[in-house]
Amino acid sequence: MAVHDEVRPLAEFDEALTIVTLDRPERRNAVDHAHLEELTAVLEAAIDRPTRVLVLTGASGHFCAGADLTGVEDASFADLLQGVLDRLRSVSFPTIAAIEGAALGAGTQLAVACDLRVATDDASFGIPAAKLGLMVNHWTVQRTASMLGPSTARAVLLAAEVISGAEARRLGMVNRTGSLPEAVAWAEQIAPLAPLTIAGHKLMLDKLEQPVGDDPEVLAAFERAWTSDDFAEGIDAFRARRRPRFEGR
Numbered sequence: 001m002a003v004h005d006e007v008r009p010l011a012e013f014d015e016a017l018t019i020v021t022l023d024r025p026e027r028r029n030a031v032d033h034a035h036l037e038e039l040t041a042v043l044e045a046a047i048d049r050p051t052r053v054l055v056l057t058g059a060s061g062h063f064c065a066g067a068d069l070t071g072v073e074d075a076s077f078a079d080l081l082q083g084v085l086d087r088l089r090s091v092s093f094p095t096i097a098a099i100e101g102a103a104l105g106a107g108t109q110l111a112v113a114c115d116l117r118v119a120t121d122d123a124s125f126g127i128p129a130a131k132l133g134l135m136v137n138h139w140t141v142q143r144t145a146s147m148l149g150p151s152t153a154r155a156v157l158l159a160a161e162v163i164s165g166a167e168a169r170r171l172g173m174v175n176r177t178g179s180l181p182e183a184v185a186w187a188e189q190i191a192p193l194a195p196l197t198i199a200g201h202k203l204m205l206d207k208l209e210q211p212v213g214d215d216p217e218v219l220a221a222f223e224r225a226w227t228s229d230d231f232a233e234g235i236d237a238f239r240a241r242r243r244p245r246f247e248g249r
Contacts, residue, residue, distance in 0.1 A: 032071030066105025123165030
């Protein structure tokens with residue numbers, strides 16, 4: 001059954017499979033506060049159902065181009081996004097990101113928060129925060145480094161480099177090549193497996209990651225970036241379609 005009642009992203013449910021589609025093609029499925037709230041509601045609905053596997057994808061050839069900066073004013077966006085990432089990570093059933101096109105910024109964060117990733121070779125992953133004057137959370141840095149390896153993660157985070165789906169597959173971040181049909185086929189293979197076993201293994205895998213904790217230096221750096229003149233400049237430059245001039249204050 002499809003849910004179409006003003007709730008975007010859209011969720012399609014059957015007995016075991018939930019498919020969630022980020023559906024803002026005019027923004028390459030970029031997310032703002034409202035759409036993160038709607039995504040949270042859809043994830044909660046999936047938790048309340050007998051979901052065995054959830055597939056997260058994007059409409060019209062893109063996964064998610066990141067944050068819709070026309071609707072981002074402060075770090076409350078990052079807090080809301082963190083809530084979505086936490087839900088994707090903590091649900092007891094497997095989550096699969098089906099990725100084609102852009103998976104940038106928040107798109108990469110959503111992708112790495114899922115348990116598994118299926119992507120086309122020409123998909124693009126990246127975290128261009130340094131081009132905007134903002135910061136991603138510590139957990140995203142940890143998860144990205146664990147999937148791409150420390151060296152590539154540094155290039156992505158410090159040099160704002162973008163990597164292809166093919167390269168992400170070579171590095172181990174992407175599990176299989178394909179898009180939504182391949183992800184759904186994989187989900188259908190997983191769905192009949194023992195849910196308690198999967199939930200237990202997922203829990204143990206998550207516990208292998210050392211909890212980041214609330215490091216005061218990291219929190220101070222995060223606050224400094226999100227309240228800086230550089231962040232205001234980055235947003236203004238993005239909206240004006242010009243190159244930003246950062247001054248480190």
